[in-house]
Amino acid sequence: MTEHIPFAPPAPEPLLIVIxxxxxxxxxxxxxxxxxxxxxxxxxVTATTRAIRPxxxxxxxxxxxxxxxxxxxIEQDELLEYAYVYNDYKGIPKAQxxxxxxxxxxxxxxxxxxxxxxxxRLCPEAVLVFLTTRDEPELVRRLRAxxxxxxNSFNMRIAMARKELQRIKEFDYVVANAExxxxxxxxxxxxxxxxxxxxxxxxxxxx
Numbered sequence: 001m002t003e004h005i006p007f008a009p010p011a012p013e014p015l016l017i018v019i020x021x022x023x024x025x026x027x028x029x030x031x032x033x034x035x036x037x038x039x040x041x042x043x044x045v046t047a048t049t050r051a052i053r054p055x056x057x058x059x060x061x062x063x064x065x066x067x068x069x070x071x072x073x074i075e076q077d078e079l080l081e082y083a084y085v086y087n088d089y090k091g092i093p094k095a096q097x098x099x100x101x102x103x104x105x106x107x108x109x110x111x112x113x114x115x116x117x118x119x120x121r122l123c124p125e126a127v128l129v130f131l132t133t134r135d136e137p138e139l140v141r142r143l144r145a146x147x148x149x150x151x152n153s154f155n156m157r158i159a160m161a162r163k164e165l166q167r168i169k170e171f172d173y174v175v176a177n178a179e180x181x182x183x184x185x186x187x188x189x190x191x192x193x194x195x196x197x198x199x200x201x202x203x204x205x206x207x
Contacts, residue, residue, distance in 0.1 A: 010202070012197040012198075012202055013202045013203060013204050013205065014100075014101050014104050014105055014106050014107065014205065015106045015107070015126075015127055015193065015196055015197070015203060015205065016097070016101065016106075016107050016109075016119070016123055016125070016126040016127065016205045016207075017041075017106060017107065017108045017109070017126070017127045017129065017189075017193060018109055018110075018111055018115075018116050018119055018126055018127065018128045018129065019031060019108065019109070019110045019111070019129050019131055019189070020110070020111050020112065020113055020115070020116035020128065020129065020130055020131065020171070021113070021130050021131035021132055021164070022113070022132070022139065022157075022160065022161035022164045022165065023086075023112070023143065023157045023160065023161060024133075024139050024142045024143040024146070024157065024161065025131045025132050025133055025139065025142075025177055026131065026133075026142070026177045026182070026185075027110045027131055028061065028110065029177075029182065030131060030177060030182065030185055030186060030189070031043060031108065031110055033182050033183070033185075033186050034108065034186055034189070034190075037186070039190070040105065040106075041105060041106045041107065041108045042096075042100035042103075042105045042106070042107045042108070043108050043109075044092055044093075044096055044097060044100075044107060044108065044109035044110075045059065045060065045061075045062060045063055045093075045096070046062050046063070046090055046091065046092060046109070046110065046111075047062065047063040047065055047070065047073065047079070047090070047091050047092075047093060048062045048063070048064060048065070048088060048089065048090045048091075049064075049065060049066065049067045049070050049088045049089045049090075050062075050064070050086075050087075050088035050090075051064070052064045063093075067089065070082075070089045070091065073091065073093075074091075077094070078093060078094055078095065079091040079092060079093060079094055080092040080093070080094040080097055080119070080122070080207070081111075081115050081118040081119060081122065082115075083112065083114050083115050083118070085112055085114070086153065086156070086157070090112070090115070092109060092111070092115070094207075097109070097207060098207055101205055101207070106193065112164075113130075113164040113167055116128055116130075116170075116171070117167075117170060120170065122207065123205055123206065123207055125203035125204055125205050125206070126203075126205065127172055127173075127192070127193070127196055127203065128170070128171040128172050128173070129171065129172065129173045129174075129175055129189060129192060130168050130171040130173065130174045130175070131174075131175055131177050131185075132165065132168075132174060132175070132176055132177070133176065133177060133178065133179075134176050134178045134179075136161075136162075138178070138179060139158075139161060140158060143157055143158065173192050175188050175189060175192075
């Protein structure tokens with residue numbers, strides 16, 4: 001008896017996509033461009049205790065909350081993952097991710113490398129994309145252009161970036177977000193997501 005092969009492929013499972021990489025590689029910029037295109041994804045809004053920057057909007061770029069509020073979220077087990085980074089806390093609200101996946105939407109979140117490692121442990125089927133620049137001088141130029149921190153903090157970010165670049169092998173894909181090539185970067189990430197939806201054995205996210 002021959003094996004029955006379905007004519008139509010099964011509907012793809014919703015994906016959990018993590019965009020990560022060192023500070024300064026353009027994670028926020030890439031996600032903003034993806035959102036501008038009106039893509040049918042749920043973009044997770046991270047909670048953070050750091051101060052809001054002039055160009056940012058509460059509830060869109062981040063949920064800017066106090067350390068007391070963040071501590072309460074930890075105590076009530078409301079965070080999927082959280083970390084202490086550059087003297088501030090960042091975390092992913094758990095309910096937000098679960099509700100989006102349950103609705104059938106792909107979920108996209110931005111995380112530092114430490115946070116991406118946590119998600120890999122919690123959800124081995126997550127798609128991890130490591131964002132970088134073409135080279136180190138380009139990364140240094142971007143961080144210096146932000147002018148948001150002291151020399152000591154700047155040097156710390158460079159040192160951390162060098163360490164984080166050594167962890168690329170922990171990820172599924174690496175994408176270079178070169179200067180003046182933002183649309184190409186986004187296209188590459190969308191191609192990765194599309195390819196994942198055409199896998200014979202779909203990734204099934206369990207959180």
